[in-house]
Amino acid sequence: MSCVPSPVPPAPLPAEGVAVRREAAVDYHATARLAAEAFAAAAGRFTPEGLRWLYEDGYGQGATVLAAYAGARKVGQAALLHQTLTVDGRGEPAAALVDVFLLESHRSLPAVVGLYRAVEAACRERGLRFILSVPNAMAADVNARVLRLREVARLDIRIGVAGLPVPGVRVASHRAADLDPGRARELVAPFCGGPQVGLGWTPDALWSRLGRPGANYGLHVGENLLAVSAPRAARGLPHALICALLPRPGAAVSRRDVSAAVAAACRLQRRPFFVYAGLNAAVPPPGLPLPARLRPSPMVLQLRDLKRGALPVPIERFETLDFDFA
Structure with missing residues (x-):
């Protein structure tokens, strides 16, 4: 799930006034409140317990949370859930991009591009091969144009x-x-x-x-x-x-x-x-x-293979248990 402005041109711009850094310790109560505000979510959609489970235990490999700060105030984030994608019988390191948001007061183009730049840098730093996402309609275009994720399946x-x-x-x-x-x-x-x-x-x-x-x-x-x-x-x-x-x-x-x-x-x-x-x-x-x-949602699976020169990967199984819908 993502909450970002659209459309976004492909040219990267510096993030002005918003700094992105990895969160070593996530404040789940504060993050749940921020996410609910950013997504205009119904009560109970984001809870501290649910976020803690998703980021720490949900897929058995933990998560990387990249937080956007304006000064000392957290104003957004992107979460990467670490997973393993089976390709040609081998496990390849991957991450699912979820809970990408910026508060409305900070949804500038430079802030969005800066957050997505940090996502790609974190994936490369950890040696991840794949980035996956099942975005909402607004975020699909941003994922494609800024992070270069491509649609590989429509569920x-x-x-x-x-x-x-x-x-x-x-x-x-x-x-x-x-x-x-x-x-x-x-x-x-x-x-x-x-x-x-x-x-x-x-x-x-x-x-x-x-x-x-x-x-x-x-x-x-x-x-x-x-x-x-x-x-x-x-x-x-x-x-x-x-x-x-x-x-x-x-x-x-x-x-x-x-x-x-x-x-x-x-x-x-x-x-x-x-x-x-x-x-x-x-x-x-x-x-x-x-x-x-x-259809209540586009249910589009996007993927990017960070391995240079790799052939397209034909996904054969991807279901709601594999992402945060179920």
Whole structure:
């Protein structure tokens, strides 16, 4: 998510009156208040507990927070969530760009460009290969023109009605909050470490991701497929959000496997409808595509490969659990 002025010309300008530096210790209460003000967010959208989890534990590798200061006052920031992207069977260091904002009183072109310059410099300093982002409509253009991120995928948004259990396909459902950490890692381990080009989950990283405060994630474990769900509501419609569909490496996932997992998710979350957002080349997609005019968000995945001369990377799996939407 980003909150920056648009459009922005490509020529870099110096940031006047705003200095950007890495925050060694984030004041989560102050940052939550600033983010809520910058995004004009509803009460509860940003909380100290939620930001602390996201930046410290969310993806198992921590975060770099670059803060913009006007004098002694923090007026904005950009957060980089450290991740691992699996490419050609290897893990490559990456970061997701999130929570980019400047207070309205400081949204000048020089301040925006200075903040984005700091993002690129921090990525290069840490030896990161990839920068990823799923921006809102306003930020997508700025990401492309200033940070040179390019659109690599437009995530599907699909909807459907809860189905009946699928005969012959067993799925065991668990609420993540009820699981012992050791047991949870045992359940998810067979579905981690696959060859797909996308975010590379390990059991520890996936368990960290499932610790989001108040998310109420469900795990639905079948022979060939692990589904992650959460109870959500949008435009007054309660639904089970299908956050991820993780195939067992080497397994051929059938439409029956997917249908059984989605039906189990709707039962656990007590929702008559489901929504899936993402892309996944290894599984048949659930439900029906939402018409473009009804999409609540662009759901565009942007990426930049900082490795000079590298060929484009074809992302094969990227779902809402892989970024801060779910």
